[in-house]
Amino acid sequence: MSSAADVLRTEDVPLDAIEPALRALWRSLSAGAPAEGRPAITRVITMNLVVLAGTEADAEHALELSGRLAERHPSRVILVRSRSGPEKVSAHISILCHPSDGGRQLCSEQIQLVTAGKTALRIAQHVAPLFVADVPVVLWLPRHPLLLPVDEDLLAMADRIVVDARSFPETEAALDRMTSWLESRREVVDLAWLRLERWRALTAQFFESADSRHDLDVLEEVEVRYRTSREGSPEGRVEALYFLSWLASRLGGRWEHGAVRSAGVDRFGALRPNHTRVEMSLVAVARTEGACGDLAGVTLVADGGRCRYEIARVEELEVAEVVVQAPRAGPAPVRVGFPTSHPLELLSLALSGMPSDPLYAQVLRGARALAEGR
Amino acid sequence: MTAVGIELAPNPLSVGMARTVAPEPCAFVIFGASGDLTSRKLLPALYALWHHLLLPARFAVVGVSRGDLSDAAFRDKARAAVAEFGRVKPDGASWNAFAECLSYVGGDFDDPNTFERLGEHLKKADSERGTAGNRVYYLAVPPSVFPPLIKKLGQAGMVEHGERPYTRVVIEKPFGRDLKTARALNVELAQTLVEDQVFRMDHYLGKETVQNLFVFRFANSLFEPVWNRNFVDHVQITVAEPIGVEGRGAFYEEAGALRDIVQNHMMQLLSLVAMEPPGRFTANEVRDEKVKLLRSVHIPTAEEVDRMAVRGQYGSGAIAGEEVPGYRQEPGVAQDSPVETYAALRLEIDNWRWAGVPFYLRAGKRLPKRVSEIAVQFRSVPHLPFAERAAQAEACVLVLRIQPDEGISLRFNAKVPGFRVALQSVKMDFRYGTSFGSEPPEAYERLIVDCMIGDPTLFARADEVEAAWTLMDPILAAWAAHRPADFPNYESGTWGPAAAAKLFGREARAWRRP
Secondary structure (H helix, E strand, O other): OOOEEEEEEEEEEEEEHHHHHHHHHHHHHHHHHHHOOOOOOEEEEOOEEEEEEOOOOHHHHHHHHHHHHHOOOOEEEEEEEEEEEOOEEEEEEEEEEEEEHHHOOEEEEEEEEEHHHHHHHHHHHHHHOOOOOOOOOOEOOOOHHHHHOOOOOHHOOOEEEEOHHHOOOOOOHHHHHHHHHHHHHOOOEEEEHHHHHHHHHHHHHHOOOHHHHHHHHOOOEEEEEEEEOOOOOOOOOOHHHHHHHHHHHHHHHHEEEEEEEOOOOEEEEEEEOOOEEEEEEEEEEOOOOOOOOOOOEEEEOOOOOOOEEEEEEEEHHHHEEEEEEOOOOOOOEEEEEOOOOOHHHHHHHHHHHOOOOOOOOHHHHHHHHHHHOO | OOOOOOOOOOOOHHOOOOOOOOOOEEEEEEEEEOOHHHHHHHHHHHHHHHHHOOOOOOEEEEEEEOOHHHHHHHHHHHHHHHHHHHOOOOOOOHHHHHHHOOOEEEOOOOHHHHHHHHHHHHHHHHHHHOOOEEEEEOOOOOOOHHHHHHHHHHHHOOOOOOOOOOOEEEEOOOOOOHHHHHHHHHHHHHHHHOOEEEEEEEEHHHHHHHHHHHHHOOOOOOOOOHHHOEEEEEEEEEEEEEEOOOOOOHHHHOOHHHHHHHHHHHHHHHHHOOOOOOOOOHHHHHHHHHHHHHEOOOOOOOHHHHHHHHEEOOEEEEEEEEEEEEEHHHHOOOOOOOOOEEEEEEEEEEOOOOOEEEEEEEEOOOOOOOOOEEEEOOOOOOOOOOOOHHHHHHOOEEEEEOOOOOEEEEEEEEEOOOOOOOOEEEEEEHHHHHHOOOOOHHHHHHHHHHHHHHOOOEEOHHHHHHHHHHHHHHHHHHHHOOOOOOOOEEEEEOOOHHHHHHHHOOOOOOOOOO
């Protein structure tokens, strides 16, 4: 998708001189563009994107991704990295540009803050003065937040928190933390939830036609298969829990009994308002390749087993086989493209201007209840 | 067949998806599968939709055309077309899955056997690909073929009216070449189809920026209160292109700018910018308001045409530094052709909102740049309290840029820094490309999905087409009655004939330079 931005100008500045230094940079770039034969530049800032990097590798990765994102989401990126050493905060500013239609360059900003010693505990105070007014503040936590210096002040500043539940060492911890944020009226976007978009769309498609819609009312079994590094491991279950929770919430289900686990399979039951029971199971499949947590397949059975809907991902071919076995449906499986979600695409989606997703809040709470066996 | 009129409850699983309503399984039949429109627009749009999972998995595309072609050859051609013209390029897995949807039926459209074989082919698609009997017939064929082709479909029993399975027919402009032929076409369509089966495609309505007109006008409290004769001085709508007829001289000789652009695209823009707010954003309420607006436009008498319409034809000149020939030197064009490649109108809307506010429309080929925009110029302030350089206060202008560089800008006056009160016009700019991260869907993508889900809001209704032709007819008649004596009357690469300025009369107005 997006190409890396050109870094037009970059320099180290004292913390209290960031804004004047940026203004001076913009002025010199604007004035110098014609003389240097460069296209005119336009400053575009659509959000403040605060990135907390846990490690140097995270910081480099985040810088690379945010540079690529600048074309779609021109922002003031404030990247905070912590180092050991004597108490000190240093800053480094850059201006990134992409060519655009009409021969202009669209440019945005990166501010890197390096905190050391106790200064790492006061990130909110460091970043607050740097926010561009009247555009949202998005806090992106590329790593498990328990490993990052995230404090309440920083969370309170964010209009949106972007995380990836896969980065948490434990599913339950991830769901707990995100639920607590939601309960504090914060908007949370989990990349793990966004990865399910294709699965949800394909599942919904089964029931778009009049012939199959009724099968939703007589759904009896749902099986979700997810990849994990070893069978029976709790690792990487979060997407599978999200999927089940989503389906249950859409069907109006109430959990009837808690999880029963045996031989790598978690079983749940849900009682629907129409008093029908849906048996749901999560099946861990040993991973051959690809990331843990990816779903491997979904099967839905309805109407006394007469109707069966199945999506099976063939990871190496980047396709999914879609099978419908129902009295009125064609028997042959059809294939649809099913590429692995690219981190850049997911992040771009997470930053997009869509309003908060009320469905996600419901799904998250449901997934947490499932994870706890309630 | 399921009984007509039974409302299917919404799919609870679609809530919160990219589209709340997803298309049902269906077979998408393209008549004219070997044509330009199919290669440039339809196949790339279908593939982009497929790639983004906005089409059902149980889906089939059936190409129908005169020549013989195997399914494999059709897939190869489709792949080449998507690679050349698509915004989403074919990639291995996604393309291979899409290619499995593609098949081809060769045959003459006059031959009943073609429809018999197509019927059998579609039944096979129902059983093998689960397309559930739903059909979209896309007529990517010349307009003269619409009536006989639809008649043949009707005779073959392939266009029955029902909600499920459904049958819909998409036709592209031009919908007739004047009011009489437009009415005749509507009558012919109505002999086989009911109105809600007919989707008249004007791709302008599928553009994000055109749809944003609804949002801009009806979701911002700032602008709607000033959107009337009390505050607006005049409106200019421009659809300009630097290209000539691009080898379509013979087609253009039968069309001209008024028929090709003004009657459809520009009337759509006019109705969207000037219509009253609909009570709800439903297909019929929106289209009712558009029709009401078009019917409020003053229909010129034969005597008035000369004062409110100007035509032009390009001569040779230069575009982007390259010498280009005049229209009459283009292949397929008569050496004394009277066909206009430029049309400019001054329209007045006889209703309370717009009485006395002129709407200036212009469309032309071989103009300096490609631009489609609507410029709303507001009245000047009644009194300027700054004595010094007061004459330099310009009227505020709001420009809705349809393409390219899609966005909205507002021009207003600001004080020039310094000790004196000096005014200068400055611009606030919103650009789609920078304010939204995601790439908008192409117009065809949007409209194809709308057709598949049965939402005709962004398609023209029969009465809407007729209302637009009602406005064009007197101009066409007057122009046909008097051959233009001064053609060619503008050089390629200029903003049209000088005579276009006469539409402003003695008013202190002028065409914008977009």
